[in-house]
Amino acid sequence: MKKQNLIDALYNCIAACNTCASACLGEENVKMMADCIRTDIICAEICATTAKLVAMDSSFAKEMVALCQKACKECGDECAKHDHDHCKKCAEACRKCEDACKTYAA
Secondary structure (H helix, E strand, C coil): CHHHHHHHHHHHHHHHHHHHHHHHHCCCCHHHHHHHHHHHHHHHHHHHHHHHHHHCCCCCHHHHHHHHHHHHHHHHHHHHCCCCHHHHHHHHHHHHHHHHHHHHHC
16 A cells, blocks of 8 residues: 555656646746756656656665655755745645655655
8 A cells, every 4th residue: 555655646746747847837937947847857757767666666666765755855845935836736746755755665
């Protein structure tokens, strides 16, 4: 169950990060959103790799989950700085994924 909860949180986070990055590109001041876009893309990639490794019960899963937890925290912190709805939703998904990583690793 912990494994499936983590995988679900990872895929929700990937979707939120991709949605946020795409929406940020449509914002009036895209340059101001550069760090948000960058962390969204990185977080989504790390979450995707983590989901694959966890699903395969890889010997690298534990380390990847720890890295993912860190990436989700960083992305959540960055998105939380912005008032856009897509950023707030992404920050929330990142926090949930960060928590799922902690629970899985415990």
